[in-house]
Amino acid sequence: MSNSMKNIFKSPNRRNLLKMSGAAVLTTPFVSRAWAATTEINMLAWYGHGEPDIVAEFEAANNVKFVSKYYAGGDNMMALIAQSPPGTYDIILSDGEFVQQLNAAGYVEEMNAADYPFDDMLHEDFTKFPGHWSEGKLYSMMVRGGHLGVSYNKNAISAEEAQSYSCFWKPEIKGKLGHFDWHLPNLGMISLYNGNGSSLWNLDDAEWAAVQENTLSLRPQVGGYFDYGGTFNGLKNGEMLAMCGIGDWITGVLEKDGAPVGSVIPKEGGIQWTESYSIGKGTDKADIVKKFIQYMLSPVGQVKSAQMLAYPGFCITKAGRAALIEADPAEAKRSHQMDGMANEPISLINDGRIHYRDIPKQQSLEDWNDFWSEYKNA
Amino acid sequence: MNSNRILKIALTAYVGAIFLFVFAPIVFSVVFSFNSQRFPTIPLGSFSIEWYVKIFNDPDIWKAALNSLIVSSLTAVIATVLGFCTAYSDFRYNFRLKGPYIALILLPPTIPLIIMALAMLAWLSKLGMSGQLWSVVIAHSVLTAPFAMAIIRLRLNQMDPDLESASWNLGGSEWATMRYVIIPFCKPAIISGLCLAAAVSFDEFAVSWFVSGLNKTLPVIILEIVQGNIDPQVNAIGTFVFLTSMTLIILAQIFFVHRQIKSTNS
């Protein structure tokens, strides 16, 4: 009996059934875009980067199809690449600090700096962004960024109170403070609160102990540790009245949905997250990938990036910003991407109120993560 | 008599409450799938089918649904075959190393999924079998075989152990006994095993995410949306799956089981 059972999936009947159902699906109006002889580009990215609102135009113009695999967290991304055959992923989008890891582990190809608009950057720092270069060679191209600060419910915390991280300790929000479940931005914010300014990632033993101490003092306020989905739910439902470790990339989406939330950069300073594209090692589609990265850095691409449905980020090129102001002035205004506005991202960087997110210098990632686990158990 | 009736009503109400608890999240999910708001809150927004329009227009979701169907069907068959063989071996035979033998099939659920996922990916990569739907089938069959085995083993426990030898005494060979006595007896358990294995495979996202490479199954799509976008598309997908599976199960009930009952009664 077991033999005939094993024969079942070798018999023609099952194959025919699968073929028929497959044909039925494909003849429906929602035919897969891959039916034409298009080149497939395998993208590994955060959610949203392979969606039609970003890639549909490029796909149509270049006869390609993006097959995207979305991850949540750079560590899953790294593990996936590590255990997959080289060349599986043609283009990789990652957070700035993971670029160093990608490069150190040898997962990305070298890029030619002349291909990209380094002369049109809104800020000089973007031309030599830390981690993207190694020994004078370019390995990753920055494409968008955003700022992290105090995210709060406007009904519970006033705009003045939000100007400082100290509002997190406000007794009225006890049990209603949420943490985005990643040690890096949270501990970075406490470090800024402690007044470490631009050396927020470079803590000696005493400063590190001070950060730990202040973080632990926040524990009674904490309502929970959340990922993307949990954060949205917590803020929208009013379960959490303030969140540590996030910024406009979450509250912006909620604001558009009508929730009374917002993010500001407090006086102690904020943190910048950056996303960059790299070319996967071993890919045979390096040329078309390069073309797409150039597209994302062109004004058209920059506008799309700023308007991305999944979560917003700001433009990093001058031409991009100009195009955004022209195409979508409402969004440009909402995200302060106009010269002269308060909280305009570039001026914030120039004022020294923004610090790029980075990995800790004097402690290892393990040390910070170990403390984060201790904090959760406290 | 009166207290008996009260008891029966109370117990029935209790069963109803259990079903309410089990189905409440599903019902709410259906309601949210028609909600115009992206992030559901009380009070609800207006009625809208935009999320359904969104998923119907997305060829990736259709492809993933088909992938999920293929994977869970194949997984169910393989897992039930493995489960049956092992349950029968456990029931009928005693041999050296029987303990480790049983452990071999029962171990998989004890391993945390995310580590299992990475280990599976690493191993299947070495075998050159990663990144395909077959990779997911293999991984899932390993994960779901214990459930099938447990159900079939429980059923065999209820079988009179002398039934087999009676059949042999009457002149039946071992194979014939298997075909005409044991398998029919186990049929409900086999069907349950198939359903359970298919169901577990249909909803599994951790191992699938790592092992499937670029061939997404439906749970992988749901995971990606939940972790990166969080909108009621997941509720729409969930509702669609729920209605489909409910229909299939009701049909299966009516056609297969009902017919079997009828034929055994007549």
Next chain:
Amino acid sequence: MFNKKFLKIDIYAMTWRLPIIVWQLLFFVGPVIFMIAMSFFLVKNYRMTEAFEFVNWSKMFSKNYFWDSYLYTVTIASISTVFAMTIAFPASFTLAFKTSEKLRRWAIFLLIIPFFTSYLVRTFSWFVILSENGVINALLGYIGFGPYVMLNTNFGTLVGYMTLTLPLVVILQTITMANIDRTLVEAARNLGCKPLATIWRVIIPLSKTGLIVAAIFCFILSFGDFVAPFYLGGSQEPTLPILILDTTKSGQQWPRAAVVAIVMMMTLFAVAFIGIALAYRKKVKK
């Protein structure tokens, strides 16, 4: 009866015995060995390198948060098992003894349906039901109670575990109890045994095997679940599955995560082993 042929290979027996051995050797033993080996690897330059060092083990075992998490996970999973088995029992009892076979079959089939709907999506539904501005608190508000904090607490975690395990436990308990020897139950009643006593002294012992299997499954599922304590419990406190995921954020520390995974695996294996020994132990005839 058992080893009929001494010199010839018993093809019949081997047909049933071999498939699982072959399959698992090919596809399960390999990953498990890799996982165990991985716990001895080192991470250099964010890349796992093969090595044989005990540092991952010593580091993990020296951390207080590891033992805190371990204790909490065992506790909450045990509570979840007790809750699920207790809550399910009256319903399973009713379905097994007080309903017709047709209705019972429908009930079981209906309970399989939740398995086909995404556990993640069901968990997210609970957000709106349990939140302070959610359905339950709104209803309670009408009669003047609350609002109660249910999310991001142990209660939330338990609700999540029930969502995961209750259907399976009800199904297993019902199937078990429906298939015990009814004549023995009748005999007990005829001999004057009161209903509750019948349940305790006749039905439960007769259903011992199935009930223990249900409890084992429930414990294993709750112990290894990540979704309930993370989303509905807000990681207050973090369980071992959460810790595994957290450990990987230490710069690719999959080896250390593997250490936690192996500890979990051995714990569950011990639980399953003891449980199955209890379940299948034949009573010694006096």
